[in-house]
Amino acid sequence: MKTKYFNKSEEEKLFYTVLKEKVYNRLENKQISYGNFIFWRKGILWFLLCYTFYSLLFFNEISLFQFCFSYLFFQLSGLLVGFSLGHDASHNTAFKSKRLNEILHFISFLTVGIDPMLWGLRHIRSHHLYANVEGSDVDIDKNPFLRLSPTHPWSPKHKFQAYYAPFVYMLTLLHSVFVSDWIYLFSKDYDWMKKGFTSFELYSRFFLYKLMYFLLVLVIPIVFSAFSWKIIVATFLVSSAFTSLIFIIMLVGTHFFEEAYYPLPNHDNLEHSWAVHQLYTSCDWDANKHWARFISGGSNCHAAHHLFPTICHVNYKEINDIIKETTNEYKLPYHHKTLFEMITSHFKHLKNMGKLN
Numbered sequence: 001m002k003t004k005y006f007n008k009s010e011e012e013k014l015f016y017t018v019l020k021e022k023v024y025n026r027l028e029n030k031q032i033s034y035g036n037f038i039f040w041r042k043g044i045l046w047f048l049l050c051y052t053f054y055s056l057l058f059f060n061e062i063s064l065f066q067f068c069f070s071y072l073f074f075q076l077s078g079l080l081v082g083f084s085l086g087h088d089a090s091h092n093t094a095f096k097s098k099r100l101n102e103i104l105h106f107i108s109f110l111t112v113g114i115d116p117m118l119w120g121l122r123h124i125r126s127h128h129l130y131a132n133v134e135g136s137d138v139d140i141d142k143n144p145f146l147r148l149s150p151t152h153p154w155s156p157k158h159k160f161q162a163y164y165a166p167f168v169y170m171l172t173l174l175h176s177v178f179v180s181d182w183i184y185l186f187s188k189d190y191d192w193m194k195k196g197f198t199s200f201e202l203y204s205r206f207f208l209y210k211l212m213y214f215l216l217v218l219v220i221p222i223v224f225s226a227f228s229w230k231i232i233v234a235t236f237l238v239s240s241a242f243t244s245l246i247f248i249i250m251l252v253g254t255h256f257f258e259e260a261y262y263p264l265p266n267h268d269n270l271e272h273s274w275a276v277h278q279l280y281t282s283c284d285w286d287a288n289k290h291w292a293r294f295i296s297g298g299s300n301c302h303a304a305h306h307l308f309p310t311i312c313h314v315n316y317k318e319i320n321d322i323i324k325e326t327t328n329e330y331k332l333p334y335h336h337k338t339l340f341e342m343i344t345s346h347f348k349h350l351k352n353m354g355k356l357n
Helices: 010-026 037-056 064-090 098-108 116-127 156-169 172-186 188-194 199-224 229-254 274-281 290-296 302-307 313-318 320-329 339-353
Strands: 283-285 335-337
Touching: 010 274, 010 320, 037 064, 037 313, 064 098, 064 116, 064 229, 064 290, 098 116, 116 172, 116 188, 116 199, 156 229, 156 339, 172 188, 172 199, 172 229, 199 229, 229 283, 229 339, 274 302, 283 302, 283 339, 290 313, 302 313, 302 320, 313 320, 335 339
Parallel strands: 283 335
Antiparallel strands: none
16 A cells, blocks of 8 residues: 555644534534444344344245345345444444454454455555545555546446446455455555454454355355255345445445546645545435435445544434535535435446546
8 A cells, every 4th residue: 555645734624623623512422432322223123134034044934035035135134234333343433342343343244245354454544544545545446347536547348337337336245255355365465454463363353254154144044944055056146246236336426426536646645634635535425314324324424434433423414514514614525415316426437437538
């Protein structure tokens, strides 16, 4: 990862100072740095739904349709467990205890397949620091299928990427399970991400997680359900594709949208301060809608999350209007769209990136 240096503009620093003061004054006397009753009520609901659907897989009288339906919703609700509990745990905002956060993070990702430790390390040490910065944000690394940033090289196939992107997105979770997780673990290119952790700790957690994941999603259903292994593997693949698509729909447009800022490569000095950089590179969707926060674990309030990652997501509803008000005051961008507008903007962005400039 390339280290970059943020601008130390006094005006931009003042913006963040004022914003923080307003936010913490609004949230004064509230439990904000870890999960409250609302947080746990929602997380436990998704958790119970996830494993209720899972238990249905083993009923003797279950039909094939019911089995496939239950497996799909087991995977989808498991994804929402990750959004609602696991994401906060990765930022140590679920429990006061770091150790309990680590355990919750591990458990919350069990149905998703992405190694929670490696994901958490790259999410916090790379993406949250350098969103959309080529060579510094792992989430914007070049990939062989899509050109997501103007800093990526163009090839003729990118002219059609707005049309084939959904099929690429369907493979996201499977690619993480079988390819990218292994690269992050074994490649020396990512040693910077793994600093502070022994090889034993990294490998033992990784293989324990993968073992438990495959036992949960494939081995136990194959051994104890009424259906053949071929049906179960096919159901796993289809459910993974659909779950991947939902995962991407909720997240990809929060950084890859028409107005997003992508600093040019090979420049060590960034144009904006850290806080203002988060505004230029993030997009909220339906930030003031309860249903959106409920299903996304606050990921729809992306500006609030990037600016205040140590505040539990159930408090974002009280932060959004302050961000909007303060960015207007300082004439800074605050990108907000409906979910449909964000998805549309993302595909327009893909189309623009498919053009040879």
